[in-house]
Amino acid sequence: MIPAPARVGLATTNDPYLLRNLIWCGPCDVPMYPNPAWGQRTYKCGLGCRRIALPADAIESVTWTAAERRATLDAIAPPCRQSVLELLLVKVIVVSDAPDDLAFVWRT
Known part of the structure; x- marks a missing residue:
């Protein structure tokens, strides 16, 4: 389970693009x-x-669902989600023009 944002230094953002620098x-x-x-x-x-x-x-929804499967992400507020994804992912690869045809490179 990911701890509360203040305890792990999660940044909040108003950036409307959740996957900026990851996609x-x-x-x-x-x-x-x-x-x-x-x-x-x-x-x-x-x-x-x-x-x-x-x-x-669509792409952000599929990515967030994959992240939820990868880690227990209880009650992560939307302004902190970009920070969580940056902790979990190296990049999101768009394989085709379908928004759900994605590949994920996870941090290890």
Whole structure:
């Protein structure tokens, strides 16, 4: 179980992109970047290999569910979730254009 945020130094953030600095394009092996498009939160490949922006909500939801399976994450408030994911993950790799086709590189 992850201890309360104050005890492990979890940072809170108002960043709307939970996977900033963690999400990578599988085919290109480059970081993806936040891309607000038409009022929606999305991620894009840094090299532009993907023709469509991928929905941030869907990718972040799949990633958080995987993190919950990996560790006991009781009552982690949304502002602390980015910090928790940075502790657990090296990167999230977007394998295809499907927001649930992800691979995770976990810290050991």
